[in-house]
Amino acid sequence: MNPHMVSTVVLVVHWVVIVILSIRVVMRRPPVGVAMAWLVVVFSVPFAGAAVYLLFGEKRLGRSRAVRIQSGVPRLTRWQASLGAQAVTVPLPIGPPGEPLRRHAERLQGFPALPGNETLLLSDFESVFDHMIRDIGAAEQTVHLCFYIWEEKGRTGEIVDALTRAAQRGVQCRAIADALGSKTFLKGLQAGRLRRAGVDLRAAWPTGLARALATRTDLRNHRKIAVIDGRVAYTGSQNLVDPRFFKQKAGVGEWVDAMVRIKGPAAASLDGVFLFDWSVETGATFEPPTVWTASGSAMPGGSVVQVVPSGPDLQAESIHQVLLKAIYGAECELVMTTPYFVPDDALLTALTTAALCGVAVTLIIPARNDSLLVRHASAAHFDDLMSAGVRIALFNGGLLHTKSLTIDGAVSVFGSVNLDMRSFWLDSEISLLVYDRDFTGRLRDLQERYLRDSERLDPDVWNSRPSRRRFVDNACRLLGPLL
Incomplete structure (x- = not known):
């Protein structure tokens, strides 16, 4: 085959790939800006642009994961409906921003706004760790953790100590750490210690060359959730990292985070999100928390809180x-x-x-x-x-x-x-x-x-x-x- 014919074949294949992928992008109907950006990548970088699109351009969940999600959603929806007995049923007394927002969020994701929650805003990592370690230490039935990044250094060792002690006294401890964000931790000594103590630790969205062919590798679990006994919960921006040691070479200073500690009915909603994630990662049947016992009693005059999960496994937008x-x-x-x-x-x-x-x-x-x-x-x-x-x-x-x-x-x-x-x-x-x-x-x-x-x-x-x-x-x- 002479060089001219080779170049012709390459050019033809190049344009065939561009046409096929362009049609694919258009028919999948992503946001216009996203679609245009991917078309630029595919057109401007021969072959490599197409490869990048195939790896990162579509929300490929993987067939088995998609099946687990589809099987769990009906049970999740029924459980969300059962929360209606505790939901806010009258207009919120806080003015125009609240009521339309509450209705919109409930129709999108199914979680109602639940009254009677005690909310504590924790504005520094020391107070976050202090409260979480204390609550894990007082756990009687379950401890559920889901975090994007989990690292070994600093005060995170105290979380490991608290989990180990809880598991050893018979508390069911389950934890999810993102496979990419917590890659080093999941292979480290502390993770091994947790598993030996009886903590069921799983990686979210496992990665690897074989998985990359079926699943988009940059879809991650970015949630930060901790729920103790279904009654006390934490969420916010704080990963299980000690900012005095985390990414110190990045030259941006210590990371500044905040979390909220919730005691009351909304803790059960967060627990439901965790348990749905757990069912997807492990293949177990989704078993939601019991509405009345797991959520605890509502606090008179407490905050009205509505949980809104989002992601490719639910309603992404x-x-x-x-x-x-x-x-x-x-x-x-x-x-x-x-x-x-x-x-x-x-x-x-x-x-x-x-x-x-x-x-x-x-x-x-x-x-x-x-x-x-x-x-x-x-x-x-x-x-x-x-x-x-x-x-x-x-x-x-x-x-x-x-x-x-x-x-x-x-x-x-x-x-x-x-x-x-x-x-x-x-x-x-x-x-x-x-x-x-x-x-x-x-x-x-x-x-x-x-x-x-x-x-x-x-x-x-x-x-x-x-x-x-x-x-x-x-x-x-x-x-x-x-x-």
Whole structure:
């Protein structure tokens, strides 16, 4: 075969691949920005672009995982309906943002808003570890943990000690750690110690070359959940890491996180999310917690809390819709914190519209980020936001990892979700909607603490940055749908 014929065959194959994958992208109907970004990759990088798309361009759950999810969803739905006996059935007494948001979230994911929860906002890792270790130490029946990142150093060893003691006294201890985020831990000494003590430790979304052919390898379980005896639960942004040791070489300072401790009916909702994940990872039948015994008694006058899980195993776009509904429902003020801000057009439009309508919109993000691409892609949106009146604050006290949104001082969105496409569409996430002015006030105070350690971005100074920086920011913005 002469060189001319070889080049012709290669060219023909190249265009056949492009046409087939283009049709595939169009027919799968991803968000327009995502579709266009993938088409650019496929067209511009011969063969390699096609390979990258086949590995990362589709939500391939794997056949066996998809079957386990489909078999568990009907039982999950029936259990969610059984929570209705405890649900809020009257309009929430907190003004316009709450009631439409509650109805929307329940229709999307099925979890009702449950009253009577005692909520404790924990704003530093020491208090998170102190409370969690104490609650595990008092466990009588079950301890359930699900975390994206679990590392051995620092105070995480105390969590291992507490779990080991709990398992040895007969408490059923089950834990899920993401196979990629906790890769080193799952192969380490502490994981072996847990297993020997009787803790059932599993890897979420296992990876490997063979699995990559059937499953998209960057679909991850990004949730942070701990539930003790079905009555006390934790969630938020804190992984099982000690920030004094975690990613110290990244040059961004210590990670700054927050968690909420919940005692009451909403703990059972979080336990249900964990047990559904457990059934998917282990193949066990989904057995939801008992509504009345596992949830505990409601606290009179406590917070109304609604759990919103999201991810490729459930309704992936649910948290995206919930956030848009929350933003459009604001009348006076929106304050949000996130480590990774790479909005799509819908979210960007919602934020600028709110600001132009007179809502005081504040975005607090880290001054230094551990992802260079995210840093530039995020910066590309600052011009539009500040032009609309959004206040942007750069946090200087480390890598601000808390994910929070407060609306009109009445409603909070709090959990593991970043304001980027990965959290919206790909990763398994957990969020809480808290309809309570007292809790929202405490979260708002924490946001103010972050603001005091931040520098407000000056629009005039920002607009005078070098042209080469503008170009890099805008070029990275094009990759935003893929980040």
